[in-house]
Amino acid sequence: MPLKPPGTPPDMAYFDLVFDIPLQGNEVFTYRADAKGEAGVGKRAMAPLGKRERLGYIIGEKAELPPQMGEENLKPLRRVVDGEVIFDQDDINLAQWVAGYYLCGVGEALSAMIPSGRRTGAYVSFQDDPEGIAENIPELSEEQIRALGEISAEGGENSPSLFYLYGITGSGKTEVFLRAAEALLKKNKSVIYLVPEISLTHQTAEAISRRFGPLAATIHSGMSPSVRLTEWVRIRRGAVRIVVGPRSAVFAPVRDLGLIIIDEEHDGSYKSGNTPRYHARQVAMRRGSLSGARLVMGSATPSAEAWKLMGEGLIRRLDLTRRLSGGATPEIVPVSLEHAEGCLTEALKGEIHKTALLGRQTILFLNRRGFGYFYHCRNCGYELTCRNCSVSLTYHKSRGRAICHYCGYSVIPPRACPHCGSLEAGFTGFGTEMIEEEVRRTFPELRIRRIDADTTEKKGSLRETLELFKSGGIDLLLGTQMVAKGLNFPGVRLVGVVLADTGLHLPDFRAAERTFSLIVQVAGRAGRYFPDGKVIVQTLRPRDPAITRACALDIPGFYETELAQREALKFPPYTRLIRFTARSREAARADKAMERMAAIARPLLPPEADFLGPAECPIGIIAGNHRRHILLRCPSMGALHSAARAILGRYKKGRDTQVYMEVDVDPVNLL
Ligand code: ADP
Ligand code: ZN
Ligand code: ZN
Numbered sequence: 001m002p003l004k005p006p007g008t009p010p011d012m013a014y015f016d017l018v019f020d021i022p023l024q025g026n027e028v029f030t031y032r033a034d035a036k037g038e039a040g041v042g043k044r045a046m047a048p049l050g051k052r053e054r055l056g057y058i059i060g061e062k063a064e065l066p067p068q069m070g071e072e073n074l075k076p077l078r079r080v081v082d083g084e085v086i087f088d089q090d091d092i093n094l095a096q097w098v099a100g101y102y103l104c105g106v107g108e109a110l111s112a113m114i115p116s117g118r119r120t121g122a123y124v125s126f127q128d129d130p131e132g133i134a135e136n137i138p139e140l141s142e143e144q145i146r147a148l149g150e151i152s153a154e155g156g157e158n159s160p161s162l163f164y165l166y167g168i169t170g171s172g173k174t175e176v177f178l179r180a181a182e183a184l185l186k187k188n189k190s191v192i193y194l195v196p197e198i199s200l201t202h203q204t205a206e207a208i209s210r211r212f213g214p215l216a217a218t219i220h221s222g223m224s225p226s227v228r229l230t231e232w233v234r235i236r237r238g239a240v241r242i243v244v245g246p247r248s249a250v251f252a253p254v255r256d257l258g259l260i261i262i263d264e265e266h267d268g269s270y271k272s273g274n275t276p277r278y279h280a281r282q283v284a285m286r287r288g289s290l291s292g293a294r295l296v297m298g299s300a301t302p303s304a305e306a307w308k309l310m311g312e313g314l315i316r317r318l319d320l321t322r323r324l325s326g327g328a329t330p331e332i333v334p335v336s337l338e339h340a341e342g343c344l345t346e347a348l349k350g351e352i353h354k355t356a357l358l359g360r361q362t363i364l365f366l367n368r369r370g371f372g373y374f375y376h377c378r379n380c381g382y383e384l385t386c387r388n389c390s391v392s393l394t395y396h397k398s399r400g401r402a403i404c405h406y407c408g409y410s411v412i413p414p415r416a417c418p419h420c421g422s423l424e425a426g427f428t429g430f431g432t433e434m435i436e437e438e439v440r441r442t443f444p445e446l447r448i449r450r451i452d453a454d455t456t457e458k459k460g461s462l463r464e465t466l467e468l469f470k471s472g473g474i475d476l477l478l479g480t481q482m483v484a485k486g487l488n489f490p491g492v493r494l495v496g497v498v499l500a501d502t503g504l505h506l507p508d509f510r511a512a513e514r515t516f517s518l519i520v521q522v523a524g525r526a527g528r529y530f531p532d533g534k535v536i537v538q539t540l541r542p543r544d545p546a547i548t549r550a551c552a553l554d555i556p557g558f559y560e561t562e563l564a565q566r567e568a569l570k571f572p573p574y575t576r577l578i579r580f581t582a583r584s585r586e587a588a589r590a591d592k593a594m595e596r597m598a599a600i601a602r603p604l605l606p607p608e609a610d611f612l613g614p615a616e617c618p619i620g621i622i623a624g625n626h627r628r629h630i631l632l633r634c635p636s637m638g639a640l641h642s643a644a645r646a647i648l649g650r651y652k653k654g655r656d657t658q659v660y661m662e663v664d665v666d667p668v669n670l671l
Contacts, residue, residue, distance in 0.1 A: 012033060012039070012040075012061040012062065012063055013032065013033050013062070013063055013064070014030050014031065014032060014033060014061065014062045014063075014064075014065055014074070015030070015031050015033060015039050015041075015045070015058045015060065015061050015077060016028050016029070016030050016058070016059055016060035016061070016062075017029050017030075017031060017045065017047055017056035017057060017058055017059070017077075018056060018057050018059055018105060018106045018107035018110065019049060019054050019055070019056045019057075019105070019107040020055070020105075020107045020108055020110070020111035021054070021105070021107065021108075022104075022105065022108070022275070022660075023105055027105045027106065027107065028059070028060070028106075029047070029049065029056070030065075030069065030074060031045075031047050031074060031075055031076060031077045032071075032074045032075065032076040032077070033076070033077060034076045034077070037079060037080030037081070037083070038080060038083075039058060039061070039077060039080050040058065040061070040080075040085060041058050041059060041060060041061050041085070041089070041092070042058065042059075042085035042086055042087040042088055042089075042091070042092065043058050043080055043081065043082040043084075043085055043086060044056065044057055044058070044080075044081040044082050044086060045058055045077045045078070045079065045080045045081055046077070046078040046079045046081060047075070047077050047078055048075050048078065053078055055081065056107065057087065057106075057107055057110045057111075059087075059092050059095075059106065059110075084233060086114070086229075086232070086233070086236075087110060087113070087253075088236075088253065090253075090290075090291075091110075091113065091251070091253060092106075092110070093290075094109075094113075094251070094283075094286070094287065094290070095109040095110045095113060096109070097286055098112070098276055098278055098283065099276070101278075101282070101286075101641075101665060102275075102276040102277055102278050102663070102665050103578075103641075103644060103645065103648060103663045103665060104275050104276040104277075104663065108275050108276050109276050109278075112248065112251075112272065112275075112276050112278065113248070113251040114225075114228060114229060114232055114251075137211075138172075138175060138324070140172075140175065140176075140179070141172065141322065141324055143167075143171075143319065143320050143321065143322065144172055144175060144176050144179075144320065146318070147163075147165060147176050147318040147319075147320065148176050148179050148180060148183075150163065150316065150318055151163050151176070151180045151294065151296055151318070152180055152183045152184075160316040161288060161289070161292075161293075161294045161295065162285070162288075162294075162295050162297075162309075162314065162315040162316065163294065163295070163296040163297070163315065163316045163317075163318060164265070164296070164297050164298065164299075164302060164306060164310055164315045164316065164317050164318065165177075165296060165297070165298035165299075165318050165320060166298070166299070166300075166302060166310070166317050166318065166319055166320070167298065167300060167319065167320025167321070168300050168320070168321065168322075168323065168329060168524070168553075169300045169520070169521065169523075169524025169525075169528075170323045170324070170325070170327055170488075170524060170528045171300075171320035171321065171322060171323055171324065172320060172324045173263070173298040173320060174204060174207065174263070176298075176320070177193065177261045177263065177296065177298065178207065178208065178211060180259060180261070180296060181193065181208075181212075181242055181259060181261065182211075182212075184258040184259045185212065185215065185241055185242060187258065188256065189241075189256050189257070189258025189259065189293075190240075190241045190242065190243075190254035190255055190256050190257050190258060190259075191241065191242040191243070191254075191257075191258060191259045191260075191261065192242075192243050192249055192250060192252055192254060192257065192259070192260045192261070192284075193208060193242060193243065193244045193245075193249075193260075193261045193263070194244075194245065194246065194247065194249055194250060194260070194261060194262045194263060194270070194280055194284070195244060195245070195246060195263050195264070196246065196263070196264050196267035196269045196270070197221065197246045197247070197267075197269035203487075203488060204244065204263060205218045205220075205244045205245075208242065208244050209244075212241075212242050214239075215240065215241045215242055216240065216241075216242045216243075216244060217231055217234065217235060217240040217242075217243050217244070218243075218244045218245060219231055219243060219244070219245035219246075219248065219249045219252065220245060220246065221246060232252075232253060235252050235253050235254055236253040236255075238255045240254065241254065241255075242254075246269060247269060247270045247271075247272060247278075247279075247280035248280075250280040250283045250284050250287065251283070256291075257287065257288075257291045257293040258293050258294070259293055259294050259295075259296065260284045260287065260288055260293055260294070260295045260296070261295075261296050261297075261298075262280065262281060262284060262295070262296070262297040262298070263298055263299075264298070264299050265281065265297035265298060265299045265302060265303060265306055266299045266301050266302055266303045266306075266517050267299075268514075268668060268669075271666075271668040271669075273669070275662070275663075277662075277663075277664045277665065277667070279666055279668070281297070281306075282666065297315075300520055300521065300524060300555070301516065301517035301520050301521060301555065302559075303513075304510075304513055304559065304562060304563060304566065304572070304573055305572065305573040307559045307563070308563060308573045309573075323527075323528065325490075325528060325529050326529050326530060326531070327527045327528040327529050327530060327531060327533065328527055328531035328533065329527070329533075329553060330495070330523060330526040330527035330533030330534055330535050331533070331534050331535065332519075332523050332535040332537060332550070332551040332552075332553065333347070333534070333535065333536055333537065333551065334500075334537045334539055334542050334547055334548065334551045335347045335348065335536055335537065335538050335539070335542075336538075336539065336540075336542040337499065337538045337539060337540050338540055338542070340538075342438055343430045343434065343435055343438055343498055343499070343538075344435075344438055344439070344442065344496075344498075344538075345536075345538055347536055348496045348498075348536045348538060349442060351494050351496070351534055351536055352439075352443060352446075352476065352494065352496070353443075354494075355493045355494040355534075356443070356445075356446055356475055356476075358493060360491055360492070360493035360494070361469070361472070361474070361475060361476070361477070361489065361491040361492045361493065361494075362475065362476045362477070362492070362493070362494040362495070362496065363476075363477050363478075363479075363483050363487075363492055363494070363495045363496070363522075363525055363526075364435060364439065364476065364477070364478040364479075364483075364495075364496045364498055365478075365479065365480070365483055365484055365495065365496065365497050365498065365522045366430075366431065366432050366435055366478075366479075366480065366497075366498040366499055366502070367480055367481060367484075367499075367502045367503065367518070368394075368429075368430070368431040368432065368480070368499075368502055369394065369396075369405070369431050369432055369433070369452045369453060369454055369480060370394035370395055370396045370403070370405075370431035370432070370433055370434075370454075373392070373394060373395075373427065373428065373429025373430060373431060374392035374393070374394070374427065374428060374429055375392065375393065375395070375402065375413060375414075375425065375426065375427050376425065376426075376427075376428055377417035377419060377420065377422055377424060377425035378422070378424040378425065379417060379420050379422035379424045379425070380417060380419050380420040380422065382417050382418065382419040382420065382425065384402060384411075384413070384414070384418075386404035386406065386407065386409050387409055388404070388406075388407045388409050388621065388622075388623050388624045389404055389406045389407050389409070389619065389621050389622045389623060389624075390619055390620040390621040390622075391404060391405070391406055391619060393409075393410070393411065393413075394431060395413055395427045395431075396433060396454065397433055397434075397437075398433065398454070400412065401413070402427075406619070406622050406623065407622065407623040407624075413426075413427070430498075430499075432450055432452050432478060432479060432480060433450070433454070435478060435498055436448065436450045436478055439476060439478065443476070446475040446476050447473065447474050447475045447476070448474070448475065448476045448477075448478065449465050449468070449469070449474045449476075449477055449478070450477075450478045450479055451465055451466075451477065451478075451479035451480075451482050451483060452479045452480040452482060453480070455479075462482070465477070466487075469489060470489055470491075472491055483522075483525070484518060484521055484522045484525070487525050488528060489525070489528070490528065490529040490530075492525055492526055492527075492528070492533075493526065493527070493530065493532060493533060493534060494526060494533075494534050494535070494536070495522055495523055495525050495526040495533075495534075495535045495536075496535075496536045496538070497519060497522055497523075497535070497536070497537045497538060497539075498538055499538055499539065499540070500515065500518075500519055500537045500538065500539040500547055500550075501515065501539050501540050501541050501544065501547065503515050503518070504541060504544060504546065506618070506671065507618045507670070507671075508618075508669075508670045508671065509566065509569065509571045509572075509670070510668070510670075512544075512545070512546040512562060513546075513562060515544075515546045515547070515550070516546040516547075516549060516550045516558050516562075519537055519546075519547065519550035519551070520550050520553065520555070522535075523535040523537075523550070523553075535551075537550070537551055545558070545561055546558070549561075570633065572666070574635070575633045575634060575635050576633070576634055576635070576636070576637045576640050576666065577631050577632065577633050577640075577666065577667055578631070578632045578640055578641075578644045578663070578664065578665050578666075578667075579629055579630070579631050579632075579662075579663075579664040579667040579670070580594075580597060580629060580630045580632070580647075580661060580662070580663060580664075581617065581627055581628070581629040581661070581662040581664065582594050582597070582627070582628045582629070582656075582659050582660070582661055582662075583625040583626070583627055583659065583660045583661075583662065584625060584626055584658055584659045584660070585624060585625060585626070585658060586626065586658065587626040589626075589656065589657075589658055589659050590626045590627065590628045590659060591614075591628060592656065593628070593656040593659040593661065594613070594614035594628040594629070594630060595614060596651065596654060596656065597614070597630060597647065597651050597661075598611070598613070598614050598630060600647050600650045600651055601630065601632065601643075601647045604643050604646045604647050604650070605632070605634075605643050606634065606639045606643060608634060608635055608636070608639065609632060609633060609634035609639060609640060609643060610632075610633055610634075611630055611631060611632045611633060612630070612631040612633065613628075613629055613630040613631055614628055614629065614630045615628065615629060615630075616628055617629050617671065618670070618671045619671045625660075631667075631670075632644055632647075641665075644663075644665075648663065
């Protein structure tokens, strides 16, 4: 070996790797360096783990082994995958924080940062006008100017760094976000702009790429893993300065981060549904405080958490109270469905008719796909449920089958009750497919389209429908969530919520909040450009406060009651939660695991904490897995975290074979 000049760093002979797998106990493994390719921190490498070879992340390196570690036990790396460093030390630190906060492995956290594209979603991009609409950038209103001023103010150490644009739908939040971004870009800082998962919000993405051109990059769920990686590296190199995307974009490796924007902060898609179950808002707060970047959120219906923080002055609230493009807040009328026949009330039908006569457009919203909602025998009470899940099957008439929305299992619906043979059995309740049929029957002269997960499977069909609607080629657009969010169509006069209470009965303390927010958001699609917007909210519970307050657009009133209730019932945001869910093919194994965990938890919880359960999850079986859970609850996250770590540590020392344990910190979904 040639002699090296003194002071040269020694060659790294050993590397520490983490893997994207749930592990018990130790999760960092050390390997010898002799591999093809050049190893280094922040690269990925194939390495033997147990009997297999796996992809791991190199998070550490050393020239010498600590004395207690024997060289002879170490295996060599097989192959270094990356020529270029993928994760820098800041990314690794952030992953370590995610792992600590969300109680998962560092490898699991790193792999969430460059999502593998396990889930693919549709991405809708609106065609830019061929003439290239020289974008007319509006003059800001006084409220917008004031908000922008606060967000962009030069400030000292103690100036606020968390802001909330609280503005009614259509009040020009996007324009403030764009200007704030522009100001930061001018200072050579970078910006991350988060939008909800749902495809339609890519209207925003388009606006950003129109305004910032090649400085902007969009990350979305329709991208292949390799394209995402290419984008990641391009961002890392500093060519991209503003990144738009759903929750995982919060990890985008931009240089000199100056601002993180979270549009529609209340949206459920900011919380990950698989490990690590991180919330983009939480990660954004962390990244912001690490890098000195500001965080600006926005919504017409903030989450209860954000509302409370604004009340306490921990987030600076900036109000936008007026619609700016000629619209006004629509009139919102609740209509009882209690004694109605069919699913459209006279009031709603009358307004659809009137809207058509005015040459304007209607959106009908129902948060339920399919035709019939659940199969029920009036003679013996039998219900047709999924073979693999404890949920009802939904009748999809166009396919002639009853389908499980959780696992996809389907059957041809029985004519007579399979249990007692009675003919008094069939589907009740309704979904979008049935509404479509009723609307077509009632209004044969209207051009009608339905959009939901069933009609938009074909690539490009969603986009085509939306373009058509935008250009006036459709009179009535009907659908699920997809029509509820972010749409900005001038021609819409009427919004009809077919059944507002679909989510109200769910056993989840956020049911009222979600219902409230959904109604306000859907209602916000009406009257954006003309002052005669109208919203009809059909409901079986016309006196429920979530519904009456939404219809009155009494947003502060809703939060006041809701927060008082949460406080009384000791639920977030007054407490923090950690949920453990055991999943197993055998109910008895899941039960046993949860009982053992409860026994471990009891003595380890601090006095101010408690736990709910163990209990069967509201959806007791999904895809053949029996589900049981425990909710740990405590006013402070610090105390809860330490307890949960201790509990998990003890739990993992025992053996519950064929049980998978999910950990969810700050759970959003309790079903
Ligand atoms: P929000 O995000 O608050 O729901 P948007 O950003 O979608 O609202 O704005 C609604 C409409 O108002 C958009 O068409 C936008 O171009 C327009 N707009 C925004 N700011 C102004 C302004 N200062 N003057 C006129 N129109 C504006
Ligand atoms: Zn029966
Ligand atoms: Zn199922």
